[in-house]
Amino acid sequence: LTRLRKFLTSASRWRWALPALVVASFVFAFLSENYPLINTYTQFVLVTVGINIILSTSLNLVNGYMGEFSVGHAGFMSLGAYASAVLTTKWLPDIPWAFFPSVLFGGMVAALIGFLLALLSFKTRGDYLAIITLAFLMIVKSAFENIPYVGGPRGLLGIDKQTTLPWTLFWVVVTLWMIRNLVYSKFGRAVAAIREDEIAANAMGVRTREAKILAFVVSSFSGGVAGALFAHQIQFINPSSFDILKSTEILVMVYLGGIGSLAGSILGAVIFTFTAQALQPLGTWRMVVMPLILVLLMLFRPRGIMGLRELTWFLPERELSKGQLV
Amino acid sequence: VIYLIQQAINAVQLGSIYALIALGYSMVYGVLTMINFAHGDIFMVGAFFCLLVASFISLPFAVMLIIVMVATGLLGAFIERVAYRPLRQAPRVSAVITALGCGLVIENTTLSLSPYAKPMPTLFRSESFHFFGVTVSTLQILIIGVAVVLMAGLDFLIRKTSYGIAMRAISFDAATVPLMGVPVNRVISLTFFIGAGLGGAAGMLYGLAYPVISASMGILVGWKAFVAAVIGGIGSIRGAVLGGFLLGAVEVMSVAFLPSTYRDLISYSLLLVILIFKPYGLLGSAPNQKV
Numbered sequence: 001l002t003r004l005r006k007f008l009t010s011a012s013r014w015r016w017a018l019p020a021l022v023v024a025s026f027v028f029a030f031l032s033e034n035y036p037l038i039n040t041y042t043q044f045v046l047v048t049v050g051i052n053i054i055l056s057t058s059l060n061l062v063n064g065y066m067g068e069f070s071v072g073h074a075g076f077m078s079l080g081a082y083a084s085a086v087l088t089t090k091w092l093p094d095i096p097w098a099f100f101p102s103v104l105f106g107g108m109v110a111a112l113i114g115f116l117l118a119l120l121s122f123k124t125r126g127d128y129l130a131i132i133t134l135a136f137l138m139i140v141k142s143a144f145e146n147i148p149y150v151g152g153p154r155g156l157l158g159i160d161k162q163t164t165l166p167w168t169l170f171w172v173v174v175t176l177w178m179i180r181n182l183v184y185s186k187f188g189r190a191v192a193a194i195r196e197d198e199i200a201a202n203a204m205g206v207r208t209r210e211a212k213i214l215a216f217v218v219s220s221f222s223g224g225v226a227g228a229l230f231a232h233q234i235q236f237i238n239p240s241s242f243d244i245l246k247s248t249e250i251l252v253m254v255y256l257g258g259i260g261s262l263a264g265s266i267l268g269a270v271i272f273t274f275t276a277q278a279l280q281p282l283g284t285w286r287m288v289v290m291p292l293i294l295v296l297l298m299l300f301r302p303r304g305i306m307g308l309r310e311l312t313w314f315l316p317e318r319e320l321s322k323g324q325l326v
Numbered sequence: 327v328i329y330l331i332q333q334a335i336n337a338v339q340l341g342s343i344y345a346l347i348a349l350g351y352s353m354v355y356g357v358l359t360m361i362n363f364a365h366g367d368i369f370m371v372g373a374f375f376c377l378l379v380a381s382f383i384s385l386p387f388a389v390m391l392i393i394v395m396v397a398t399g400l401l402g403a404f405i406e407r408v409a410y411r412p413l414r415q416a417p418r419v420s421a422v423i424t425a426l427g428c429g430l431v432i433e434n435t436t437l438s439l440s441p442y443a444k445p446m447p448t449l450f451r452s453e454s455f456h457f458f459g460v461t462v463s464t465l466q467i468l469i470i471g472v473a474v475v476l477m478a479g480l481d482f483l484i485r486k487t488s489y490g491i492a493m494r495a496i497s498f499d500a501a502t503v504p505l506m507g508v509p510v511n512r513v514i515s516l517t518f519f520i521g522a523g524l525g526g527a528a529g530m531l532y533g534l535a536y537p538v539i540s541a542s543m544g545i546l547v548g549w550k551a552f553v554a555a556v557i558g559g560i561g562s563i564r565g566a567v568l569g570g571f572l573l574g575a576v577e578v579m580s581v582a583f584l585p586s587t588y589r590d591l592i593s594y595s596l597l598l599v600i601l602i603f604k605p606y607g608l609l610g611s612a613p614n615q616k617v
Contacts, residue, residue, distance in 0.1 A: 142591040
């Protein structure tokens with residue numbers, strides 16, 4: 001056991017491990033595109049894992065690192081999904097290069113609304129911010145239900161299946177890279193200061209407003225990207241696929257994996273996706289199990305598996321001297 | 327004009343149901359400063375429980391109301407005991423997440439047990455009266471009457487009894503009150519019991535007024551009542567009543583003049599607008615912020 005621990009300790013120092021893992025996954029993803037390495041179902045599950053990682057890390061930025069409670073992440077997801085799907089099906093149909101810009105567009109639309117929500121968060125926080133994000137979610141949902149152009153309550157059909165494994169991996173890496181760099185920057189410190197005590201942080205001269213805007217915009221951008229990928233994976237979106245239950249699923253991932261931890265978010269998303277697939281035979285009872293897990297987590301391990309700890313691979317060089325391990 | 331008066335009666339009916347549910351949200355927030363997201367689902371359970379009892383025996387309305395209120399009240403107190411009490415010292419966000427989870431557990435359990443919307447039995451014969459072209463049914467009078475009686479009773483309870491004093495004391499200063507010998511846990515349990523009982527009563531009345539009930543009712547109606555509580559200023563009892571009637575009026579009027587699909591859009595937008603200008607609701611007060 002000591003040998004294993006020694007091995008893990010040395011493994012946690014391998015600075016080349018994370019880039020190597022990324023390159024290896026890209027190679028695998030491209031190979032699986034062209035050769036039948038894995039079947040379609042496995043491919044589907046892996047893409048879902050990727051989308052869920054994007055969702056959980058980006059929500060973790062607001063709920064974990066910043067310590068707010070947003071229940072509106074599914075709203076950003078639906079904004080991204082609709083924006084990108086409108087682009088690929090109505091404005092730029094049959095153009096092979098349209099997928100990347102449309103995902104980007106989806107993310108940007110979500111980021112714009114996220115910016116507006118950040119402005120609202122200046123006045124209120126805690127419970128009232130949760131209410132605002134809830135209202136936001138409901139407004140987005142019923143707005144889409146009332147726009148006939150995007151199909152109203154029936155939803156938008158006939159989206160091309162364009163979310164491939166390499167594309168998903170690309171966006172996962174972009175999201176992780178973006179959020180990791182943000183969290184360990186000056187703004188990341190400000191975000192953590194907001195979590196610990198906003199008033200004190202303000203008094204110390206931390207620019208909490210800018211940090212809030214940045215956190216919300218980055219988080220909602222990634223939420224929108226995930227929504228865009230989701231739309232082009234499922235090939236069908238309707239307003240009720242982005243309801244409060246979807247938000248709850250993302251919350252489960254974040255709080256299961258651990259708040260304030262990228263490795264935790266990844267772990268949460270992976271565990272959640274596989275559990276959800278395994279629970280498929282339960283039918284609607286699955287929707288009982290998910291929130292029940294959330295309740296039990298809150299009661300017995302409120303900070304989740306990784307809870308404010310980080311895998312050293314994600315830490316920048318200068319953080320290592322502090323002796324944080326795993 | 328007659329159309330308007332008719333709509334106004336509908337608005338009062340819907341508003342009194344919203345107000346009853348909103349009271350439950352507000353009472354719990356008052357003592358624990360916690361949003362009980364499971365409350366909407368307790369409202370839904372109230373309607374289903376009424377249906378369940380009515381399918382076995384036919385009871386007079388008043389007895390049924392009391393049974394439903396006691397049952398949902400016990401459910402509310404049970405949830406508090408099991409899920410919220412262990413988290414009282416934890417960060418508030420944990421409690422909110424737990425409440426959200428509890429609500430979804432209740433909702434989806436009901437959904438799994440009863441996947442389709444069920445018709446609600448009529449508990450008594452309702453007659454309609456016509457005054458100058460305006461139609462009022464006994465059911466509407468009964469709903470409004472029961473709601474007003476319950477609200478008046480609650481107001482009395484909070485203002486005049488020792489329990490009410492204890493409850494207001496806890497919401498004023500939760501740290502000092504236990505030192506004064508007030509049994510905090512018992513008061514909180516009782517608050518949940520009463521709040522959930524009112525919610526259950528609202529569920530039953532709602533089921534009688536709009537006689538198709540489904541598991542999604544907790545989100546559709548219960549959360550709307552939550553909006554009402556926030557508009558009025560959550561934690562404020564009178565604010566909850568005001569918010570309930572205000573939201574009922576806005577919804578009925580928006581359905582009367584716009585396509586009904588816009589209803590949710592309008593009520594949630596109203597919430598957002600009010601929160602932007604009065605972040606703590608119409609009758610609420612901003613909490614002191616300390617470092």
